[in-house]
Amino acid sequence: MNAFPAHIDLKDRPALIIGGGAEALAKARLMLAAGARLTLIARKFAPETKAELQTRAYLLERQPVAADIEAAVLVFIADTPVEEARRWAEIARMAGVLLNVVDQPAFCDFTTPSIVDRGRVTVSISTAGAAPVLGKRLRADIEALLPPRLGALADFADRYRDTVKATNAPEARRSFWEAFFDGPIAAQVLAGDETGAHEAMLALINRPQSEQKIETNPGAVHIVGAGPGDPDLLTIKALRLLQRADVILYDRLVSDEILNLARRDADRYYVGKAKSNHAVPQEEIEARLIELAREGKMVVRLKGGDPFVFGRGGEELEALRNANIPVFVCPGVTAATGCAAAANMALTHRDHAQAVTFVTGHAKDEADPALDWSALAALKNTLVVYMGVTKAETISARLIEHGRGCETPVAIVENGTRENQKIVKGSLAELPRLIEVGGIKGPALLVIGEVAALADGETLIEIIGKERAAA
Numbered sequence: 001m002n003a004f005p006a007h008i009d010l011k012d013r014p015a016l017i018i019g020g021g022a023e024a025l026a027k028a029r030l031m032l033a034a035g036a037r038l039t040l041i042a043r044k045f046a047p048e049t050k051a052e053l054q055t056r057a058y059l060l061e062r063q064p065v066a067a068d069i070e071a072a073v074l075v076f077i078a079d080t081p082v083e084e085a086r087r088w089a090e091i092a093r094m095a096g097v098l099l100n101v102v103d104q105p106a107f108c109d110f111t112t113p114s115i116v117d118r119g120r121v122t123v124s125i126s127t128a129g130a131a132p133v134l135g136k137r138l139r140a141d142i143e144a145l146l147p148p149r150l151g152a153l154a155d156f157a158d159r160y161r162d163t164v165k166a167t168n169a170p171e172a173r174r175s176f177w178e179a180f181f182d183g184p185i186a187a188q189v190l191a192g193d194e195t196g197a198h199e200a201m202l203a204l205i206n207r208p209q210s211e212q213k214i215e216t217n218p219g220a221v222h223i224v225g226a227g228p229g230d231p232d233l234l235t236i237k238a239l240r241l242l243q244r245a246d247v248i249l250y251d252r253l254v255s256d257e258i259l260n261l262a263r264r265d266a267d268r269y270y271v272g273k274a275k276s277n278h279a280v281p282q283e284e285i286e287a288r289l290i291e292l293a294r295e296g297k298m299v300v301r302l303k304g305g306d307p308f309v310f311g312r313g314g315e316e317l318e319a320l321r322n323a324n325i326p327v328f329v330c331p332g333v334t335a336a337t338g339c340a341a342a343a344n345m346a347l348t349h350r351d352h353a354q355a356v357t358f359v360t361g362h363a364k365d366e367a368d369p370a371l372d373w374s375a376l377a378a379l380k381n382t383l384v385v386y387m388g389v390t391k392a393e394t395i396s397a398r399l400i401e402h403g404r405g406c407e408t409p410v411a412i413v414e415n416g417t418r419e420n421q422k423i424v425k426g427s428l429a430e431l432p433r434l435i436e437v438g439g440i441k442g443p444a445l446l447v448i449g450e451v452a453a454l455a456d457g458e459t460l461i462e463i464i465g466k467e468r469a470a471a
């Protein structure tokens with residue numbers, strides 16, 4: 001270890017920054033966040049430093065003197081020429097005051113680490129000034145791993161510390177807290193359900209001590225949205241859950257790149273449509289989720305896009321709740337927003353569409369999709385059809401029959417956000433032909449409305465021209 005790690009309590013204690021520019025402002029933010037009574041001294045303050053700090057710190061526009069340094073518990077020197085900094089460093093050393101000169105490790109008594117700030121929980125990463133960029137990278141990795149509500153969890157535990165101390169013998173306390181942090185009440189706090197967590201904690205600590213057992217392996221299911229395919233569109237929370245999962249049940253639209261981000265030794269079950277086209281029945285998936293959670297597993301039910309948009313996530317949530325399994329939902333980027341971004345096509349636009357409607361074009365066999373065609377045709381806004389490829393002819397015909405113009409622009413985005421993404425565009429009357437000539441098989445979205453004209457994509461003429469040129 002190159003330097004002694006310690007977290008200094010600066011609350012209401014005098015701290016000093018010599019300097020008035022951008023570096024000084026960055027250090028001032030940190031010290032104020034730690035509650036320091038902060039003074040900045042500079043011959044001149046940058047306007048933004050002044051604007052941000054003048055009501056929160058003492059700003060003195062003058063030359064510093066030795067007594068300023070002697071009065072502080074911690075000093076930063078920023079935006080100051082090296083020779084001057086060296087002089088202040090000598091004074092600070094004689095006064096026994098800890099000093100940091102920004103970007104001058106030779107004059108520093110301490111360095112500032114990269115930090116992951118979760119309120120009361122702070123993780124500091126130091127490379128002792130040797131490689132700050134490496135420190136920042138590690139920080140980004142740790143940021144992604146630690147739940148944002150970790151500080152709230154520490155605060156929660158702190159509220160019950162004295163009570164647990166009073167009701168548990170010293171040797172039982174440690175195991176109580178270990179079980180607590182692994183158990184369902186902590187999971188509730190992390191998920192943001194503080195009211196439920198307080199109720200559960202009060203019920204627990206009001207029991208006789210012999211019955212204050214926390215089930216540490218209660219099993220839970222997280223219904224997680226994997227987004228439309230590009231692994232970069234996974235949420236940080238989804239990534240964190242994938243890296244903690246014991247078991248993952250995933251659908252057809254979840255890409256391999258996303259599965260590769262999961263914990264290596266997690267069991268994986270494919271529950272989408274098999275090659276024979278037989279999907280695992282929904283009741284069987286729900287029964288499997290319940291069974292795995294009851295075995296004490298941390299289960300991730302991973303679904304393409306968002307689990308609550310044409311994803312049957314609602315049914316799974318209900319089944320798990322009915323079975324008293326702790327269940328949490330993590331949203332994902334739905335195909336409509338992912339594909340719209342990938343095609344550079346805004347779904348709403350002040351000049352073209354004031355609303356957007358999502359519908360499913362799915363229907364059994366010969367049947368029409370069960371949609372209110374006259375309402376949809378009358379909307380004159382953006383209509384996004386999920387699972388509409390096989391019924392595109394019907395969709396186009398019914399909308400036109402009910403009054404939507406033949407020339408209404410349409411865009412079809414296949415495998416949006418993935419490497420094999422394809423976009424074709426044209427008019428509502430052309431929709432079936434676009435699908436045929438464009439060779440669209442799915443997964444694909446149909447976007448119908450003025451905004452579709454903005455999509456990057458090939459028109460019928462362009463596709464045919466290209467085919468002819470290639471022939």
Ligand SMILES: C[S@@+](CC[C@H](N)C(=O)[O-])C[C@H]1O[C@@H](n2cnc3c(N)ncnc32)[C@H](O)[C@@H]1O
Pocket residue numbers: 228229253303304305306307308309310311333334335336339385386387388413414415416417418442443444445
């Ligand atoms: C069962 S739905 C699931 C939707 C998903 N829950 C969501 O929020 O995106 C499957 C349909 O979503 C659309 N879809 C999903 N991923 C897509 C992608 N990457 N590109 C285009 N369409 C996609 C297709 O219409 C596909 O048939």
